[in-house]
Structure formats: C-alpha cells, structure tokens
Amino acid sequence: MREKQITIRDVAKEAGVSVATVSRYLNNKGYISQKSELKIRDVMERLNYHPNEIARGLAKKKTRTIALIIPDITNPFFPELVVAIEEVAKSKGYSIILVNTQDGDMEDNHFWTQLQNRYVDGFILASFEMSERVVKAIENSKIPFVRIDRAAEDNANDSIGLDNYKGAKLAVEHLIEAGCRKIAHISGPKSFPPSSERKRGYVESVTDWAVRNGKESPEDAVIVYEGDFTLESGKLLTQVLMNEQKDVDGIFLGNDLMAIGCLKALKLMGYQVPQEVAIIGFDGIKLTEMVEPEISTIEQPIYDIGAVSTNKLIRKIEGIEDDHSLPDEPSLDIRLVARASTLGFGKFR
Template identity: 65%
Template sequence: MTKKKVTIRDVAKEAGVSVATVSRLINNISYISQETEQKIQEVMKRLDYQPNEIARGLAKQKSNTIALIIPDITNPFFPELVIAIEEFAKLKGYNLILVNSHDADLKDPRFWKDFQSRYIDGFILASFDFNEEVLKGIEKLKIPFVRVDRAADFQSNDSIGVDNYKGAVIAVEHLIEIGCQKIAHISGPGSFSPSIDRIRGYKDTISKYFPNQSPIVFQGDFSMEAGKQLTQRMLEEHPDIDGIFLGNDMMAIGSLKALKILKIQVPADIALIGFDGIKITEMVEPELSTINQPIYNIGVAATNKLIHFIENTQDTNQYDLDVRLIKRESTLGFIRK
C-alpha cells in the first residue's frame, strides 16, 4: 500500500500551529520563537516531511535554478560548456535547465513570456544575434543574465569571453610562419561579435604581412557542412590558396573533409587551422591545429558572474580566459612550394 505523502497541513496540525507559521519557518521569511521552531522541527523530523521545493521557490521568489540557452547541442563546444556550468552551479546550490533554441525562437516575444513563467533566477545566453529591440525585451523580464560566446558583447558588463581578435592574429601568423603565402578565411556569421573580431584579426594580419594581397573571406555559419561547401567553392575561385583559417573547429573539420574529397593533401598542399579547441580536433586525421579557448573556465566564470548578479554580490574572482595556439599535424607538415 502506498504511503500517504505528508503535507504542510499535517505538520501544522501535529505541531498545533498555523500553516502560515510552518511556511515562515521553511522559507525563513520572518521571525518565529525558538520554542515554536523547535516544536515544528521535531514534528517535521518525526513525520519525515519533505518541503515542496517549487512551492518554497515561489514563496521566496527564488527557485535556485538557472538556464543555459544554446544554439546547437550537436556542436561539441557546447556540451563542454554545459559540463562546466552545471558542475559549478551545483557547487553553489543551483540547478541547471538546458534550452536548445535557434535565433528565430529567441526573437519571438512568446518565447521570453513562456521563459519568464518558469521561475528561473537567471540565465546564460550562448547564442543569438542581438538587436536593440530584442535586447530591450529581455531586459524587461528583470531576470539577471550573462552572455557568452556568440552572444557576447564586450562593451557590456554582462559578457564573458576571450579576445577573438588576438586569437585570429595568432592563427594567421602561425600559417605565415610555416610558409603559407595565400591565406583565406572562412568566417562565422558576420553579425556575431566573435566572427567580426576574427575577421578583423585575419584582415589586419594579411594587410600587415602581404600589403599587396586582398583578403579572401567566405562567410559560413559555424557548421561542418558550411566548412565543406565553402572550401570547395573557395578553391574553385582561388585554386592557389595554401592556407585556410576557419572561424571555428567544426567548419575546419568540414574543410578537411572537402579537401580529402578533392584529393588535396593536408598539410602538404594546404594547411588548416580552426578556432575553439574542442576535443574532436584530436580525433580527426590529420589532427587539427586550433586556437584553444578555455571552455571550462568560460563556463565557470559566466556561472559565477550570473550568481553574483542574482544574489546582488560583487564578483572579485579573476579567471584565465586567454587563448593559446595548439600546433598539430594539419599545419606542421606544410611544404612551401
């Protein structure tokens, strides 16, 4: 026979107090006498009463739940980010809800209205091309949020990320150091801040080392398929390319696949370098050189900043969020013609 669940009313009746008094104790929202508190605690323990966490959250207007909104759970960058955020949130007493949504969803006012009804304390936004109208709509929710990766805006205090411009410069300079003389770039969407900074870093470096050469930029969408298709198209238009800097590792893997189909040797004929440092870059053949982002540290820093926003406390922590070059086979075996 199923045991009947003990309710707050059962506790109140047994302790000889009102339901409101028990609620005040559970939610710690006002003073009750030490004698009354002890009596209620004894009854709760004897009856094995477990407070309803959702109800507690509603009473305190705090659910100890944060959400992470990402654009593509199939991209290995984001599961690595999720692990970091979930582990740190749990350490701080918060639960995590994962929301996989596309730009179209986030630009729909109904999405945010539904989102508000979930009683989320705050959220981390790792996707989405902001415009002023949508940003104002999000701010009207009065829910703390932090932006990372594609959503980051480093003019704002609510963003966590890396120096994408610096990473791009390092990537292109590495291709130049190994002997590449005609380097192209396959970027992410031109409206995303990281893409803009990586394009700028690429163009400035090409202008510095090859002032008579025009930059070659093809715009992708951070997907493997974009890397594959744009590499094929790029080589049709510019067959003398000998180095490609990809806006992320997934596009670099797609580019590698395209070059294998075309029977072009990597790195002997064309050197490839990506951006992100996801683990799968070590599992392809040849292994991919990349600009490594400290993904775990980004997740921890973003979560910590968000919790400080939620709790109205100051974040004094310092995090190592610098990018670094990882040299692997896709560049180190390049043969200068």
C-alpha cells in the same frame, strides 16, 4: 496502497502550532519562539517531512534555476560548455535548464514569456540575436543575465568574451611561419561580433604580410568566404574556394567545426593535408584531436568560460557585488595549439 504524503498542515497539527508558524520556520522568516521551533523540528524528523522545494520556489518566484540559451546543441563547443556551467551551478545549489534556439526564436515575445513563466532566476545567453526588439525583451524580463561566446560584446559589463582579434592574428601568423603564402579565411556570419573580430584579425595579418613582402596591391591578399559555423558550410565553402583559388595553401577557419568540414572536403578533392594545404580552426573542441590529421586550433578555455559566467551570474542573482579578484575567477585567454594539420606543411612536396 499508496503511502499518505505528509503536508505542512500535518506538521502544524502534530506540533500544536499554526500553519503560518511552520511556514515562518521553514522560510526562516519572522519570529518563532524557541519552544515552537523545537516542537516543529521534532515533528518534522518524526514524520520524515520534507518541504516541496519546487512549490516553495514557485511561491517565492525563485527556483534556484539558471537557463542556458544556446544557438546550436549539435556544435560540440556547447556541450563542453554545459558541463562546466552545470558543475558550478550544482556546487552553488542551482540547477540548469537548456534552451536550444532556432533563428528568430528570441524575436518572439512568446519566447520571453515562457522563460518568465518558468521562474528562472537568471540566464546565460550564448545565442546572438541582439536586435533592438530582443534587447528590449531582455530588459523587460527583469531577469539577471550574462552574455558569452556569440552574444558577448567587448567592454560590456554583462559580457564574458575573449580576444577573438588576437586569436585570429595568432592563427594567420602561425600559417605564415609554417610557410603558407596564400592564405584564405572561411568566416562565421558577419553579424556575430566574434566572427567580425576574427575576420578583422585575419585581414590585418595577411595585409601586413603582403606589405612586408613588397606586394603592389596588399588588399589582393585578402580572400574571405562567409560560412555559418557549421561543418557543412566548412565543407562546401572549401570546395568553392579551392575551385576558384587553386593556389591557396593555407586556410584559417572561423571555428573548429568548419575546420573539420574543410579537412573532409580537401581529402575528397585529393589534397594532402598538411603537405599541400595547411588548415587551422578556432575554439579548441576535443573533436579536433579525433580526426586525422589532428587539427591545429586557437583554443578557448571552454570550461573556464562556463565557470566564470556561472559564478558571475549567481553573484548578480544574489545581489553580490562583482569582484574579479575572487579566487573562483580564472584568467581567460586564448592560446595557439599547433598540431599536424599545420606542422607538416610543405614536407615531401
């Protein structure tokens, strides 16, 4: 036989007080006499009564829930990010829900209505669909939010981004120092701010190198193919690139997943990596250490991005003034991680 569930009415009856008094006690809101408080506490312990936190949250339209909106759960960058966000949220008494978006989802008003109906207290946005319509929908939702990764913009108070331009320059300069003399770039979608900044860093670096080496037309050193951050596009565009530019000896990929696709394509085409072609990616996902050769990358502090964004969002939710000097705010910067896919360039040729 199913055990009867104890309700707030049972507690009130047993304690000899009104339901409203028990509610004030549970929500720590309004006056309650010390005598009534002791009675309620004693009855709750005796009856083993625990309030329904979900129902209480819905009643107050506060659920201590954070939504993480991402564009591609199959990209290993995002699961690594989820680990950090979930750990930090849990430590602050919040839970997370994962929202994996498809192209055009955020343009649909139904998407934002559903988010509001879930009574999330805030959201972290990593998907980039920042059209005028989406921006208006976010504003109308009145939900606190923080933008990261593809959705982040430079100098925006609600954004947590890294220096993608600096990272791209580090990548290209590393290929030049390794000995590469014709370097191509397979970028992410040009509509994404991180993609355009990585492309800008690449273009400036190869152009500067061409000028320093007395090339008559430095702009001819720029070779760019636009991908979409997927492994498949890295593989396909590498095949196109190497068929059209057979003397390319260095490739900077817009992210690590495309770099893994590039590595696969080069091997299928009979190129030796890194002896004939050196490659480097961007992100620092663990998968780059699990392929042969291991892939050089511009590493983002993925865990720290998740931690900082979650702490920032919770402060916004709770109305605490943002303070970048807080001890839970690690410094966010990128770094070059040089591995076998570039370090062995030119050897035994």
